[in-house]
Amino acid sequence: MATRKAPSRRGSMHDVPKDLMQQIQQLEQQFTVPTEKLLEVVDRFVGELKKGLSKEGGSIPMNPTWVIGYPTGDEKGTYLALDLGGTNLRVCEVELGEESGQYDIYQSKYRLPEEIKSGTGEQLFDYTAECVKQFLIANHEDEDIRDMKELHLGFTFSYPCTQNAIDHGVLQRWTKGFDISGVEGKDVVPMFEEALERKGVPIKITALVNDTTGTLIASAYTDPTTKIGCIFGTGCNAAYVEDMGSIPKLEHLALDPNLQIAINCEWGAFDNECVVLPRTTYDKHIDKTSPRPGQQIFEKMVAGLYLGEIFRLVLIDLYHNPDVKIFEGQNIEALEEPYSLDASFLAEIESDPWENLMDTHALFEKTLNITTTEPERKLIRRLAELIGTRAARLSACGVAAICKKKKIDSCHVGADGSVFDKYPHFQARGAQALREIFGWDASVRQDPIQIVKSEDGSGVGAALIAALTLKRINEGIHAGVNVKRKNSLIPPPENK
Numbered sequence: 112m113a114t115r116k117a118p119s120r121r122g123s124m125h126d127v128p129k130d131l132m133q134q135i136q137q138l139e140q141q142f143t144v145p146t147e148k149l150l151e152v153v154d155r156f157v158g159e160l161k162k163g164l165s166k167e168g169g170s171i172p173m174n175p176t177w178v179i180g181y182p183t184g185d186e187k188g189t190y191l192a193l194d195l196g197g198t199n200l201r202v203c204e205v206e207l208g209e210e211s212g213q214y215d216i217y218q219s220k221y222r223l224p225e226e227i228k229s230g231t232g233e234q235l236f237d238y239t240a241e242c243v244k245q246f247l248i249a250n251h252e253d254e255d256i257r258d259m260k261e262l263h264l265g266f267t268f269s270y271p272c273t274q275n276a277i278d279h280g281v282l283q284r285w286t287k288g289f290d291i292s293g294v295e296g297k298d299v300v301p302m303f304e305e306a307l308e309r310k311g312v313p314i315k316i317t318a319l320v321n322d323t324t325g326t327l328i329a330s331a332y333t334d335p336t337t338k339i340g341c342i343f344g345t346g347c348n349a350a351y352v353e354d355m356g357s358i359p360k361l362e363h364l365a366l367d368p369n370l371q372i373a374i375n376c377e378w379g380a381f382d383n384e385c386v387v388l389p390r391t392t393y394d395k396h397i398d399k400t401s402p403r404p405g406q407q408i409f410e411k412m413v414a415g416l417y418l419g420e421i422f423r424l425v426l427i428d429l430y431h432n433p434d435v436k437i438f439e440g441q442n443i444e445a446l447e448e449p450y451s452l453d454a455s456f457l458a459e460i461e462s463d464p465w466e467n468l469m470d471t472h473a474l475f476e477k478t479l480n481i482t483t484t485e486p487e488r489k490l491i492r493r494l495a496e497l498i499g500t501r502a503a504r505l506s507a508c509g510v511a512a513i514c515k516k517k518k519i520d521s522c523h524v525g526a527d528g529s530v531f532d533k534y535p536h537f538q539a540r541g542a543q544a545l546r547e548i549f550g551w552d553a554s555v556r557q558d559p560i561q562i563v564k565s566e567d568g569s570g571v572g573a574a575l576i577a578a579l580t581l582k583r584i585n586e587g588i589h590a591g592v593n594v595k596r597k598n599s600l601i602p603p604p605e606n607k
């Protein structure tokens with residue numbers, strides 16, 4: 112269809128022995144997503160987005176966030192932002208500037224210890240509260256933390272939550288391999304506020320924010336053509352703004368149908384019923400052995416957490432295949448360790464500039480203690496390309512589906528996350544998939560829908576959302592409802 116090709120660097124394969132060549136061809140068959148499949152996936156995706164908004168609901172949660180409308184650029188003030196993602200924890204202080212669209216940010220990053228991901232809720236929130244405390248001590252040397260009641264915190268909590276107000280959020284389920292006890296089905300806001308109290312940090316949470324919503328709002332703040340916010344990182348997801356009138360599951364609230372509300376799609380759950388996605392045995396294995404089998408089926412094929420694992424499973428399978436000679440006679444103990452390779456391992460292979468893939472050679476020796484031959488490295492390189500390309504092309508289906516559902520012909524999609532930022536060719540491959548889906552050929556000079564690097568969603572976005580929330584509280588309005596009206600079905604946030 113389209114003539115512009117997304118990059119992939121296929122070196123000469125003439126020296127690859129027949130058994131490896133056959134495997135490469137089989138892998139190509141399993142992992143390639145042709146245009147027709149993209150179209151089929153997008154079609155179903157559009158239907159599933161609508162289903163998620165319906166009263167009956169579907170696999171994709173389509174969570175209303177109670178973030179109403181876009182920022183105007185007039186938002187001001189200093190806010191705390193906390194980002195609890197899949198890998199790191201970040202605390203920021205954000206000063207929204209005098210000039211529209213400008214801000215200053217001070218931040219500290221903390222590694223999330225591995226054991227916390229399978230511990231208890233109390234451990235997680237105590238650790239998080241301690242990081243906030245350390246940040247405040249370091250950045251407010253002359254002040255007493257106990258007097259900081261006036262600070263407003265935008266808490267970016269990047270997991271699916273049911274929100275009936277912006278400062279509440281019941282965790283639907285953990286994703287991204289987290290398996291922390293005692294939190295699913297509970298409101299995470301009071302749990303975290305109690306932890307803050309235990310640490311003597313009296314700040315309250317003004318807004319609970321998903322990273323995609325933060326990305327959408329932060330990008331729209333500096334680029335008003337933004338209509339979608341996406342994360343392509345450890346997990347994968349998107350948010351966009353919907354008219355209240357198109358959300359049947361909120362009909363009972365009888366709110367203004369023109370009210371604009373951000374929806375956190377939680378599209379990682381797309382195709383949990385396994386109808387359309389071209390899953391391989393490796394994808395099925397990942398799902399089966401994960402802490403939440405049957406959940407996040409789409410995410411498990413495209414997100415950073417899983418790309419290295421898919422790659423590892425394929426190599427192990429080849430090693431044990433009697434018809435294939437790969438890593439012959441070598442100890443592959445290090446490769447046998449589940450989740451030992453992350454997406455950055457594939458990114459390094461795809462970035463190897465040498466014809467004989469010498470960087471890949473060194474990488475395998477150093478990380479896995481495996482010595483590779485040049486033909487083996489050619490298979491390895493092709494495998495990384497296939498997995499990375501499939502992830503980019505399927506991710507683009509989600510973007511296309513939102514655009515089709517909302518009848519958006521042109522826009523910017525603000526995107527963030529380690530895969531988007533660091534995985535070679537991810538952006539170009541996604542753009543190529545969008546061209547195929549929408550049929551933009553070479554005569555279309557500039558792609559009408561472009562996925563672009565976003566502003567800092569979990570920092571600035573969360574701060575902006577806290578600012579927007581305070582403004583609405585001060586105006587006596589919450590989620591389009593005058594909170595003083597009797598019978599308001601949406602509990603107003605406390606004026607903290």
Ligand code: BGC
Binds near residue numbers: 323342345
């Ligand atoms: C979570 C989403 C999040 C995404 C990106 C997914 O696993 O369910 O809430 O937006 O990861 O971080």
